[in-house]
Amino acid sequence: MISFDLAHRLHDAGLVWSPVNGDRFWLPDRDLDEVVFTVSDMVVEVRDWPSGRFLAFNGTTEWALDDVEDEEAVWLPRLDQLLDRLGPHFLSLNARSGGHVVRVRVDGVEEDHVDVGAADAAARAVLSLLAAGG
Secondary structure (H helix, E strand, O other): OOOHHHHHHHHHOOOOOOOOOOOEEEOOOOOOOOOOEEOOOOEEEEEEEOOEEEEEEEOOOOOOOOOOOOOOOEEOOOHHHHHHHHHHHEEEEEEEOOEEEEEEEEOOEEEEEEEOOHHHHHHHHHHHHHHOOO
């Protein structure tokens, strides 16, 4: 999962998100700063009973937040989603000592974006692409 900081920077840079099942997001400034939510049509609860552990499938939850506008939610894209956003600009992803490098071509110039996690390196590359108007 990418860092909250990079996710917030992508959000502020205008990364477009069309939520689908399995996508993760967080809601900053709502006293839920460390809570990661997952988009899902179905809620699954883990229930521990004396007879064992069960996964309970529910159509609704017992508690819920009020609706939030999608602009308030900050998407936490997965690595595959970030690489997809890079499209033809993406050249390579390589591991190296201490981290990962994503190489992209933006406006005809090759750039390396480095971070400890592969998804964070890809997020940095997407930020660069967005800054270039891509």
